[in-house]
Amino acid sequence: MKFFTWLLFLLAPLGAMAQSKLVFKAGGNVSSMSQALSSELDAPISKAGFHAGLGSDIPLTSSGNLTIQPTLLFVxxxxxxxxxxxxxxxxxxxxxxxxxxxxxxxLGNEERNTKFLLFGGGYVACGLGGKTIERESGQPQTEYSVRFNYDLQRFDYGVQGGIGVQFDFFQLSAFYQQGLANVSEMSQNAKNQTFGLSISYLFDNIF
Known part of the structure; x- marks a missing residue:
């Protein structure tokens, strides 16, 4: 948590100087792992989830065609x-x-205010909690908590990239994240993999 706090603290003055926009982002995602956390399980199947949070869109050039966008999300x-x-x-x-x-x-048409987006970067993540539900014939049988720092490493990191379009203050994007850290505490090669769709709104004249 200290890492997230310090990073946001360092980015805030940059956003103020660069006339950045506040960004609200939300959407759905489909996630899996490269390997199940237990040897008793077959290969993982993707599971649906969601994400939502706030960030900033900070211009790196005077034209605003190159920006950096840090975002703090619940995923x-x-x-x-x-x-x-x-x-x-x-x-x-x-x-x-x-x-x-x-x-x-x-990239796009300034007069129509429509742009094509191409983006890439990385992410760091901190585990908050989780649970596993075991079902038999679709009926819940057992439920138990996933314990970070015991079953799973709490911290994760990886790379990401995607494409999108921007209409005025709205952005619609598709992204893929590939975890680089083995998040299992049981010496397995379990890495997070996430594909998602996001819609963002850029608030003007915030900073």
């Missing part, structure tokens, strides 16, 4: 996996506080 990740030895299925939900930072190139 729901996880996966679904079947047990190898029986008919049970486990659904794991993982809640993270994410700080993605993207550099965005904006």
């Amino acid at each position: 729901q990740r996880g996966y679904i996996a079947d047990f190898k030895q029986d008919t049970r299925r486990a659904s794991t939900t993982l809640n993270y506080l994410d700080l993605p930072v993207n550099v965005t190139l904006k």
